[in-house]
Amino acid sequence: xxxxxxxxxxxxxxxxxxxxxxxxxxxxxxxxxxxxxxxxxxxxxxxxxxxxxxxxxxxxxxxxxxxxxxxxxxxxxxxxxxxxxxxxxxxxxxxxxxxxxxxxxxxxxxxxxxxxxxxxxxxxxxxxxxxxxxxxxxxxxxxxxxxxxxxxxxxxxxxxxxxxxxxxxxxxxxxxxxxxxxxxxxxxxxxxxxxxxxxxxxxxxxxxxxxxxxxx
Amino acid sequence: xxxxxxxxxxxxxxxxxxxxxxxxxxxxxxxxxxxxxxxxxxxxxxxxxxxxxxxxxxxxxxxxxxxxxxxxxxxxxxxxxxxxxxxxxxxxxxxxxxxxxxxxxxxxxxxxxxxxxxxxxxxxxxxxxxxxxxxxxxxxxxxxxxxxxxxxxxxxxxxxxxxxxxxxxxxxxxxxxxxxxxxxxxxxxxxxxxxxxxxxxxxxxxxxxxxxxxxx
Numbered sequence: 249x250x251x252x253x254x255x256x257x258x259x260x261x262x263x264x265x266x267x268x269x270x271x272x273x274x275x276x277x278x279x280x281x282x283x284x285x286x287x288x289x290x291x292x293x294x295x296x297x298x299x300x301x302x303x304x305x306x307x308x309x310x311x312x313x314x315x316x317x318x319x320x321x322x323x324x325x326x327x328x329x330x331x332x333x334x335x336x337x338x339x340x341x342x343x344x345x346x347x348x349x350x351x352x353x354x355x356x357x358x359x360x361x362x363x364x365x366x367x368x369x370x371x372x373x374x375x376x377x378x379x380x381x382x383x384x385x386x387x388x389x390x391x392x393x394x395x396x397x398x399x400x401x402x403x404x405x406x407x408x409x410x411x412x413x414x415x416x417x418x419x420x421x422x423x424x425x426x427x428x429x430x431x432x433x434x435x436x437x438x439x440x441x442x443x444x445x446x447x448x449x450x451x452x453x454x455x456x457x458x459x460x461x462x463x464x
Numbered sequence: 465x466x467x468x469x470x471x472x473x474x475x476x477x478x479x480x481x482x483x484x485x486x487x488x489x490x491x492x493x494x495x496x497x498x499x500x501x502x503x504x505x506x507x508x509x510x511x512x513x514x515x516x517x518x519x520x521x522x523x524x525x526x527x528x529x530x531x532x533x534x535x536x537x538x539x540x541x542x543x544x545x546x547x548x549x550x551x552x553x554x555x556x557x558x559x560x561x562x563x564x565x566x567x568x569x570x571x572x573x574x575x576x577x578x579x580x581x582x583x584x585x586x587x588x589x590x591x592x593x594x595x596x597x598x599x600x601x602x603x604x605x606x607x608x609x610x611x612x613x614x615x616x617x618x619x620x621x622x623x624x625x626x627x628x629x630x631x632x633x634x635x636x637x638x639x640x641x642x643x644x645x646x647x648x649x650x651x652x653x654x655x656x657x658x659x660x661x662x663x664x665x666x667x668x669x670x671x672x673x674x675x676x677x678x679x680x
Contacts, residue, residue, distance in 0.1 A: 361574060394680045429667060436568070438660045447650045450646065458678055460612075
């Protein structure tokens with residue numbers, strides 16, 4: 249499949265590497281069509297399937313698109329990409345709206361809105377599915393690195409899009425426990441959880457962690 | 465030990481029952497000194513250790529105080545109790561600042577503040593420890609009802625107070641995994657997690673659940 253990834257940070261590159269290794273054609277997009285991190289990524293992979301270009305190039309290229317930009321930049325990046333390049337496509341939103349301008353990490357938006365909802369409202373003909381924003385980067389595509397079948401969540405309005413993303417999570421990335429939280433408003437839950445995640449990252453004595461919902 | 469519990473809802477009564485069963489003297493406090501729920505609770509327990517009175521009575525009575533009031537009412541209740549009845553005591557804050565006035569459950573305060581912090585700021589000579597706000601009520605005092613040694617979190621500025629609360633959680637209630645998140649500002653993490661908890665409660669097919677942090 250042809251997949252566009254917006255963002256050349258560690259999240260975008262890690263997901264991109266996994267997808268190329270699985271045999272997909274991947275284009276990493278950034279502001280700069282010759283972004284040094286994207287060039288180094290493609291060069292290291294040494295595959296004709298590892299491509300790069302602008303955000304717009306990557307969105308045009310992808311049948312499915314991953315939003316791996318900084319949450320604070322996501323809406324602006326997507327507006328630049330244009331509605332026509334996102335229309336009728338699945339947009340997998342992996343970002344968190346961290347606001348680093350306060351003394352403690354906070355979120356913007358938060359509580360009565362979420363970035364997932366903002367993106368869905370801005371692009372009503374795109375199928376936004378929020379997922380994978382709740383764990384360490386390398387756990388996203390290698391969930392077995394944390395033992396115990398931990399959980400990943402999906403939020404979105406379109407059931408078929410969520411089914412497709414669930415298959416990607418399960419069959420491509422290896423997630424065994426995928427919890428459908430409901431419509432895109434449940435993005436608030438997974439985004440707001442990240443403040444607890446930030447607290448946990450400071451005190452958990454392990455390189456990686458993730459939560460598991462235990463039931464009686 | 466003499467323990468004051470502010471609030472006669474299911475949280476207050478459940479914790480109160482457990483403490484009486486453990487042999488402690490417990491006073492449930494409410495606005496009404498003859499609150500019907502408190503009277504029924506004491507009558508059902510049929511123990512001389514199960515007492516009730518006003519919020520102020522309960523706070524005066526307790527060496528340790530549990531705040532089990534609605535988050536939206538907590539500060540007002542505590543102001544009514546008075547600084548002198550809370551001074552130098554441990555206040556275990558179990559409440560969540562749910563705001564039901566919006567179409568979806570939201571929090572007030574949130575993100576750049578928390579109820580735990582508001583209470584600590586309002587009562588600087590009280591040792592506020594936030595805990596037990598992140599799980600179903602009956603799991604709070606019977607953690608083994610959810611298998612798998614799930615987690616409870618503690619947040620607070622005073623280390624000795626957190627140690628005392630950790631002992632209560634472990635020795636009285638049976639918690640085996642207690643995670644100290646840090647100072648009272650980490651109340652934001654556990655309070656904001658509750659929006660994910662509300663999402664989970666709708667979709668998890670079980671009477672009770674709780675999260676466990678799995679590490680690699």
